[in-house]
Amino acid sequence: MQSIRDRLENILSRxxxxxxxxxxxxxxxxxxxxxxxxxxxxxxxxxVTLGPLDGT
Incomplete structure (x- = not known):
């Protein structure tokens, strides 16, 4: 599973x-x-998360 940071870096690269x-x-x-x-x-x-959308 990708971390939130990994997904973000993918988006920033695109x-x-x-x-x-x-x-x-x-x-x-x-x-x-x-x-x-x-x-x-x-x-x-x-x-501990802020909810189901934490990191999106």
Missing amino acids: LASRAADEKVYTKLYAEAARAAADASDARKRAG
Whole structure:
């Protein structure tokens, strides 16, 4: 099973490959997203989540 961070990195990679051709967003907060993904993974490892959508 992929971690939330792994899924996020996949998404960020796909966005970066399209960014030059398509302006689909104005600002991307990659570092904040990475921090949130890491926090979600840590909660999951500890057996505590914010709910079923934690990390999505």
